[in-house]
Amino acid sequence: MIEVSQFTKCYDDFTAVNSISFDVPAGRVAALVGPNGAGKTTTIRTLCGILSPTAGDLHVAGASLNDDPLAVKRRTAYVPDDPPLFDSMTVDDHLRFIASAYRLTDWEPLAEELCGQFELTEKRETIASGLSRGMRQKVAIVCAYLRQPSVLLLDEPMTGLDPPSIRRFKQTVREQADRGATVLVSSHLLSLVDDICDHLVLMRRGEVLFHGPLEQARQEFGGDSHSLEEVFFRLTSEDSDFEDSISEEESA
Numbered sequence: 001m002i003e004v005s006q007f008t009k010c011y012d013d014f015t016a017v018n019s020i021s022f023d024v025p026a027g028r029v030a031a032l033v034g035p036n037g038a039g040k041t042t043t044i045r046t047l048c049g050i051l052s053p054t055a056g057d058l059h060v061a062g063a064s065l066n067d068d069p070l071a072v073k074r075r076t077a078y079v080p081d082d083p084p085l086f087d088s089m090t091v092d093d094h095l096r097f098i099a100s101a102y103r104l105t106d107w108e109p110l111a112e113e114l115c116g117q118f119e120l121t122e123k124r125e126t127i128a129s130g131l132s133r134g135m136r137q138k139v140a141i142v143c144a145y146l147r148q149p150s151v152l153l154l155d156e157p158m159t160g161l162d163p164p165s166i167r168r169f170k171q172t173v174r175e176q177a178d179r180g181a182t183v184l185v186s187s188h189l190l191s192l193v194d195d196i197c198d199h200l201v202l203m204r205r206g207e208v209l210f211h212g213p214l215e216q217a218r219q220e221f222g223g224d225s226h227s228l229e230e231v232f233f234r235l236t237s238e239d240s241d242f243e244d245s246i247s248e249e250e251s252a
């Protein structure tokens, strides 16, 4: 479960995220969507403990970031859009490093299974600088899954993945949610959101415009087509005021 309450993040004197609140129940795959600069990465990087909130609090699987940041870090796995691997370490070195850092036991069978799923078995002894962009992405995903975290934070996770890997990735995200994890996926690919998400957090300019079940967003803001694209443009359009859009819905 993720709970964000009145979270604000300022960089110097610029307010990137302004007193936002939302929650995502355990076992759900939520999309974090919004135009460039909306505050998605800032929110994700705060949720995993890399950034500190300027105000408000964020709870991850019951742990408060303000009170127990270490517990938050332990329960959260983050896959950034540009995975920071250690260039001179092999794929296996990365897996061993994660297992050691998070004190995982009996992790080898799962590592083998995950490497098989993501077609990394033949690359396990290859150093990271010798991996393609897509392979690096897959190593980062496998490292995150290996920890079996309560909360998975994925920032543009499909960058560089080939079609079979995309299909496999989508299946595994669902599997992670089915084992009880909360998954938050930030992406501009609305088709990905359509395929794997059941929850939506829509941001614009540091504010949350909608959070809740994806189906509810479609029904309320998706127009006749009930499409996610329509939801996105309707709520984030700079021309039409979001408040007007809400009151039109309510008076209809």
Ligand SMILES: Nc1ncnc2c1ncn2[C@@H]1O[C@H](COP(=O)(O)OP(=O)(O)OP(=O)(O)O)[C@@H](O)[C@H]1O
Binding pocket: 011, 012, 014, 015, 016, 034, 035, 036, 037, 038, 039, 040, 041, 042, 043
């Ligand atoms: N280190 C920083 N210093 C100052 N401003 C920052 C910093 N990081 C982000 N910002 C600003 O905060 C706002 C939110 O940025 P953020 O990266 O969270 O947006 P985003 O929704 O992830 O955008 P994108 O879709 O382009 O990745 C932007 O206006 C950005 O310029």
